[in-house]
C-alpha cells in the first residue's frame with residue numbers, strides 16, 4: 001500500500017451534532033483526554049467559561065484571535081488520526097455550523113438522556129441527511145436516571161426517520177449506572193467513579209456476560225435487568241449492517257456519561273472501527289477518490305479577522321485527495337488563477353501550528369486576502385470542481401438601513417462581498433437597486449458581525465430593522481404563481497436572492513407548512529436549489 005493510501009485509511013473526520021447543554025464540550029474534552037491530546041480534562045471547559053463571561057462579542061473575538069470559533073481538533077488514538085470539526089453552537093450558532101458538516105465524513109449525534117432529540121439536534125441532523133452522512137448516536141448523561149433507553153431510541157426513529165441499532169447498552173440498577181454492555185463481544189465494561197470528577201480516565205473492569213461470576217459481580221438486580229433487556233433487543237431482531245450505517249439509514253447507538261467518562265473509551269474504539277475514512281467526493285469530473293495522487297480540496301468556511309489592523313482572513317480547506325505540501329502551487333478553479341499555499345495552518349487541540357503536509361480528511365487554514373469564497377475548489381491538476389456548498393435557509397431577517405443615502409453603493413459592495421464570503425445572506429424585495437436590502441442569518445450573532453464589518457471594512461454605518469419572518473423557502477415554479485402565493489395572505493412576503501431566485505418568507509411554521517401543503521404545483525426548498 002502506498003504512503004498516501006495508508007494516511008487516508010488511518011484518518012477519521014467527524015463532527016458532533018447536538019443541542020446546547022447535551023454535553024458536547026464535555027465529550028470533546030474527554031475524547032481529547034483519551035486521545036492523549038490533553039492530560040487533564042478541564043481546559044476546553046475553562047475556555048468555554050471564559051467565553052461566556054465576556055458579553056462584548058467584538059472584544060471577545062479579538063481576544064480569541066482568529067481561529068477559536070472555528071477550530072479543528074486533531075488527535076491520535078489507536079494508530080488513527082482523528083479530526084474533530086468543531087461546530088459552533090450556543091450564541092455562535094450560524095451558517096458556519098451547517099457548512100462545517102459538509103466537510104465531515106461522519107457525525108456523532110449527542111443526546112441528553114432526559115431530552116432526546118431537541119430542536120438544534122434536528123436541524124443539524126437534516127443537514128447531515130442532505131449528504132447521507134453516517135451518524136452515530138451517543139446518549140449522554142447516563143450517570144443520572146433518564147428516559148427509558150428503548151423509548152429514547154424509538155423517539156429518534158419516529159422523529160428523524162432513522163433506525164437506531166444499540167451497539168452498546170447501559171448496565172444499571174435502575175437508578176445507578178454501572179457500565180455499558182457491548183452486544184457484539186458480549187462484554188460488560190464496569191466503571192469506577194474516580195475521586196477527581198472525571199478529570200482522568202475512568203477505571204474499568206471488563207468481564208464476559210457469560211462468565212460464571214457475572215451475576216455476582218453485577219449484582220442480581222443489574223444482571224437480571226441486563227438479561228431482560230438483551231432478550232427484548234434480540235427479539236427486535238435485525239443485525240447491524242455497516243452498509244446501512246454508511247448510507248445513513250441506521251445509526252449505531254451508544255450510552256455513556258461524558259462527565260464521569262463512563263462508556264467514552266468503548267465508544268471511541270467502536271467509532272474508529274465503524275466510522276468511514278475519507279470518502280470519495282462528487283465533482284464536475286466525476287467522483288474523486290481520496291487516494292487520487294493529485295491534491296484537491298474545497299473551502300468550507302472563511303473566518304475573517306475582526307481586528308481591523310489585520311485584514312487577512314483564514315479560509316478553511318478540507319483536503320479531498322492527494323498529499324498537500326506546504327508552499328505548493330494549486331489552481332483556484334473558479335478564477336483559473338494559480339495560488340501558492342504558503343503558510344498553511346493546522347489546528348491541534350486549539351493551538352495553531354504551521355504544517356508541512358496534510359492528507360485527505362485533514363483541514364488546513366489558508367491565509368487569504370479576499371480571493372477565496374465558500375465552496376471554491378483548489379486543485380493541483382486540472383479543472384475539477386466540487387459540488388458547491390448550499391445556502392441554508394436563514395431564520396432571522398432584518399432590513400438594513402443606512403443614515404447616509406450617499407453610501408448605498410458602498411453598502412451594496414460590502415453586502416455582496418460579505419455574502420459571497422458567507423457572513424450573511426442578502427435578499428431584495430424588488431430589484432437589486434430597489435429599497436433597503438434584507439439580510440438573513442441562521443444565527444443572530446451573524447448580524448453583529450455583519451454590522452461590525454460593514455463599518456470597519458466598508459466604512460458604512462448601518463442599522464437593522466428586524467422583521468418578523470422566521471422561515472424562508474426557495475420556490476421553484478412560474479413566477480406569477482410564486483407571486484400569487486406570497487401576496488395571497490398575511491405572514492408571507494416575496495424576496496429574491498442575489499441570483500434573482502425567488503423565496504417566500506413566512507412568519508410562522510404553521511403559515512409555511514399550510515402553504516406548502518396547499519400549493520402542490522410549486523416546489524419549496526430549504527436549501528438554495
Ligand code: G4P
Pocket residue numbers: 018019020021022023024025026027140141142143144256257258259260
Ligand atoms: P454543551 O457543550 O453541549 O453545551 O454542553 P456541556 O459539555 O457544556 O455540558 C452542559 C452541562 O451538562 C454541564 O453542566 C455539564 O457538566 C453537564 N454534563 C455534560 N456531560 C454530562 C454527563 O455525562 N452527565 C451529567 N450528569 N452532566 C453532564 P453545567 O452545570 O452547565 O456546567 P458545570 O457547572 O458542570 O460546568
